[in-house]
Amino acid sequence: xxxxGQLHVVLCWHMHQPQYCDLSSKEYRLPWTYLHAIKDYxxxxxxxxxxxxxxAVVNFAPVLLEQLDxxxxxxxxxLDLARR
Numbered sequence: 001x002x003x004x005g006q007l008h009v010v011l012c013w014h015m016h017q018p019q020y021c022d023l024s025s026k027e028y029r030l031p032w033t034y035l036h037a038i039k040d041y042x043x044x045x046x047x048x049x050x051x052x053x054x055x056a057v058v059n060f061a062p063v064l065l066e067q068l069d070x071x072x073x074x075x076x077x078x079l080d081l082a083r084r
Contacts (some may be wrong), residue, residue, distance in 0.1 A: 009055075010056065011055070012057045012059075013056060013058045013059070015041065015058065015064055016063070016064050017032060017061075017063065017064045017067060019067070020033055020067065021067060033064065033067045034071055037071065044058075
């Protein structure tokens with residue numbers, strides 16, 4: 001039971017990005033998914049980790065997950081080449 005005057009809040013973050021990849025050429029037309037992934041999404045997770053009692057619901061749209069997975073695959077390929 002909350003104390004008198006205490007307010008409980010749950011953050012609901014819906015993560016989405018439009019499909020920025022041209023599916024016919026496999027080229028990304030705009031960098032926003034990549035830029036958010038290396039900064040904003042990481043920062044949001046860090047904020048939650050910094051406050052263990054914080055509660056949040058984080059929803060990732062399928063098209064965003066597909067693009068993040070594609071970037072991860074591409075970066076993994078670049079790293080493999082760099083290790084040779």
